Amino acid sequence: MSVEVKQEPALDTDQETRILLLCHENPEGINDALIQEHMPQFDVQQRVTAINRLLSTGRIDLLKSSSGKLIYKLKDSSAADPVKGGDQQEKVVYQIIKDAGNKGIWIRDIRFKSNLLLTQVNKILKNLESKKLIKAVKSVAASKKKVYMLYNLEPDRTVTGGAWYSDQDFESEFVEVLNQQCYKFLVQKAELSKRTKEDPIAQRNGSFASSQDVWKFISELGISKVQLSVEDIETILDTLIYDGKCEQTIVAAAGDGGQTKLYRAVNSLINSTGLMRMPCGSCPVIQNCHVGGAVSPTTCVYFKDWLQLQ
Amino acid sequence: MSNCKSSICSHLIKDHFGDLTQTVCDVLLQKCDCHLRQLTSEAKIPLDRVKHVLTVLIQNNLVTFQKNKRGQTEYTLDHDAILWRNRIPHYIFCGKNLYGDAAELLIEDIAHNGQITMSTVVENVTDKLNEALENAGHPKIGASVVYEKFKALANTHFIKQCVNPLETLCPEDIDECAVAKLYTVPPFQPGNRKRKLASDEEAQPVNKKIKTEAGASAADDHIYWTINNNRFHRYFTDQLLIKAIRSKIDERAGQILQTILRLNEVMTEDLALTSNPVSFIEIFQALPKDLQLSKQICEQYLTVMADDSTGFVNKIGDSGGGMYTINMMKAMTTICTAHVESVIQERFGSKSLRIFRVLILKKHLEQKQEISKTADHAPARSFYLFRVNLEQVARMLLEHSMKALMNTIVKREMETRENRRLMEKEERAEAIIANLERSGGDAEQKEEILQSITPAEKTQLKRVKHMINMLDQCELQLDETIFVLETYLQYCETKLKTKR
Numbered sequence: 001m002s003v004e005v006k007q008e009p010a011l012d013t014d015q016e017t018r019i020l021l022l023c024h025e026n027p028e029g030i031n032d033a034l035i036q037e038h039m040p041q042f043d044v045q046q047r048v049t050a051i052n053r054l055l056s057t058g059r060i061d062l063l064k065s066s067s068g069k070l071i072y073k074l075k076d077s078s079a080a081d082p083v084k085g086g087d088q089q090e091k092v093v094y095q096i097i098k099d100a101g102n103k104g105i106w107i108r109d110i111r112f113k114s115n116l117l118l119t120q121v122n123k124i125l126k127n128l129e130s131k132k133l134i135k136a137v138k139s140v141a142a143s144k145k146k147v148y149m150l151y152n153l154e155p156d157r158t159v160t161g162g163a164w165y166s167d168q169d170f171e172s173e174f175v176e177v178l179n180q181q182c183y184k185f186l187v188q189k190a191e192l193s194k195r196t197k198e199d200p201i202a203q204r205n206g207s208f209a210s211s212q213d214v215w216k217f218i219s220e221l222g223i224s225k226v227q228l229s230v231e232d233i234e235t236i237l238d239t240l241i242y243d244g245k246c247e248q249t250i251v252a253a254a255g256d257g258g259q260t261k262l263y264r265a266v267n268s269l270i271n272s273t274g275l276m277r278m279p280c281g282s283c284p285v286i287q288n289c290h291v292g293g294a295v296s297p298t299t300c301v302y303f304k305d306w307l308q309l310q
Numbered sequence: 311m312s313n314c315k316s317s318i319c320s321h322l323i324k325d326h327f328g329d330l331t332q333t334v335c336d337v338l339l340q341k342c343d344c345h346l347r348q349l350t351s352e353a354k355i356p357l358d359r360v361k362h363v364l365t366v367l368i369q370n371n372l373v374t375f376q377k378n379k380r381g382q383t384e385y386t387l388d389h390d391a392i393l394w395r396n397r398i399p400h401y402i403f404c405g406k407n408l409y410g411d412a413a414e415l416l417i418e419d420i421a422h423n424g425q426i427t428m429s430t431v432v433e434n435v436t437d438k439l440n441e442a443l444e445n446a447g448h449p450k451i452g453a454s455v456v457y458e459k460f461k462a463l464a465n466t467h468f469i470k471q472c473v474n475p476l477e478t479l480c481p482e483d484i485d486e487c488a489v490a491k492l493y494t495v496p497p498f499q500p501g502n503r504k505r506k507l508a509s510d511e512e513a514q515p516v517n518k519k520i521k522t523e524a525g526a527s528a529a530d531d532h533i534y535w536t537i538n539n540n541r542f543h544r545y546f547t548d549q550l551l552i553k554a555i556r557s558k559i560d561e562r563a564g565q566i567l568q569t570i571l572r573l574n575e576v577m578t579e580d581l582a583l584t585s586n587p588v589s590f591i592e593i594f595q596a597l598p599k600d601l602q603l604s605k606q607i608c609e610q611y612l613t614v615m616a617d618d619s620t621g622f623v624n625k626i627g628d629s630g631g632g633m634y635t636i637n638m639m640k641a642m643t644t645i646c647t648a649h650v651e652s653v654i655q656e657r658f659g660s661k662s663l664r665i666f667r668v669l670i671l672k673k674h675l676e677q678k679q680e681i682s683k684t685a686d687h688a689p690a691r692s693f694y695l696f697r698v699n700l701e702q703v704a705r706m707l708l709e710h711s712m713k714a715l716m717n718t719i720v721k722r723e724m725e726t727r728e729n730r731r732l733m734e735k736e737e738r739a740e741a742i743i744a745n746l747e748r749s750g751g752d753a754e755q756k757e758e759i760l761q762s763i764t765p766a767e768k769t770q771l772k773r774v775k776h777m778i779n780m781l782d783q784c785e786l787q788l789d790e791t792i793f794v795l796e797t798y799l800q801y802c803e804t805k806l807k808t809k810r
Contacts, residue, residue, distance in 0.1 A: 194560075243663065244663070268557065270557070274784075274790045274792075275710065280713065297721045298721065307781075
């Protein structure tokens, strides 16, 4: 009878360390072929066991490369710690949520990605929340929808709505105030330009203000509690364009290439149209109005009131 | 022909011509082309009265006639011409602005009479002016002054000769020569009302039943003149553009645009989508001298207008210092959009206006037109995209404006009817006072007459006058909106025609 020394366990751990070493050397990740190259003495079965053990202990990550091949990457040891206590499913869910970054992920998507039952996912989420590892944030786009993200992350703008939302409420007065202030600034600039400059082209060019200028003005005014960025101001200036109170041109920027947007206040083409200067223009029952009917010009209350005003 | 428009036509005819004419017109509105027998039987009015009414209407360019297949003469009512009668005050005001008092009276007289010979109208106006001047203590003026104004109006095509409907076969046969002849004015010989040599036999008398002046023979110039509505409408369109530019940029830009439009006045055809190109040198030379614009500043203004977002003026070349055209289609679209936006702002608020403008600017974004993701149009899986169809909106608003116009007319008639007794009383009192003044009555009698109108009645009268004034003004302003919408729709149709 031959006595065989069971070499395998030592070999296994040995293999694991060597795989780990390989991972260290190739921070981008290694694939099966590479492992086989370096450790030709281990067969497929041992390799698979080693890799599985590394995966379950959370030392390496299993990822799919862009070409569809499987690669193994060394896992960040700090990140491995939090879910040490949890089981496999929790880790999976946690990983999914982490991957969603600061946009957060919806519960249905978690279910699809993890292939777990809804009840299970719910339980895991509650668990993770109590451990203060993840948090739920309500999205402004759909108020019933809750997205989950890591506890310490700042929610992205698309979720909270950015500067215009405070706690899921659209701050319309804030937007209105900013709208009026920007418009006043542009009007003042245009008037100044008209007074001081002689020829029309200089007047027009002088009345332009870049979004940077407006942003500086608003920041100095200090009417905003939160810090506003230039993009925020640009959205406000866009609302002014939609109101028909200002217009925008894009010119080549000075210095480092790219483009700047310039805005200036404009006057409207007409004051108001003839139709709306009389009651019939804004009458709510005009469809029912005809001579001899219940609603008719001869008995019209609006006409009576309008004609009485001296 | 919408219901509303027909009612307005009916009311206007009654206002201007009386009940009998209204009855005849109602039949024509309902039945379109009618011949004499039909008219008589439908309107239940004796034949000679119908003939009389038709005469008046034809004289005023409101009814045209033609032979139908069976050889009978059929009469057609021109709806637009009736609505244009509402604009006569506007025409008169234009004439006054452009050429002064004489022109104002000329246009008023021509509009009043429908069609009239040149010498008659010149003499009428001269008499009227001299009367007013005498009362004011100024020296009289000769008929030649008025004749000059008449020529000026004809040269800029505001008035035109009447074309004999019996002679013209169809509009395409009128060649350019004939068109030019429409605006040539024969020489004027004052005091020769009765024996006037027909210097050129351009056109025959327009209809057989014309009322001739007592004593004037039919050999009196056979050339009748009438108002050229289209030309006035072109002028109004130009005014719209100038007003818009004036409020967008400034006064001087408005003047420059006016110069360009004036240069194009008689050159461009009606409803052309873009005007003919004008060179910078021509513009600069045609500018009024009192503006004192240097060449450089003028050029800069043109550049500013060409770069402006409204896109009225386009620069298309550099010859002659720069060739500029006016894009009429774009201009009318912008102005029409401005009016529509005003309606939305007044009716629905600024927020709605913002949404509307976003839809116009982005054309097809946002949600409403149904685009289905799946084969069945399940609501949960379909996108909806919103958009604005300006032409449809314009038509709808036009209907709305017509209805408002009709309401105004009806209301005004009602107010007049209800207070007729009071107004007649006031008229009688004023007539008596005028009589007394002429026959040298004393102050006491005048006082007595004035006392007959009690203070309560006085306030009532004041109120009624105020209401009627407001309603009149309202009609004029409504007409402005109607004009903008109609012109825009006309341009849209022209654009469609040129595309085909």
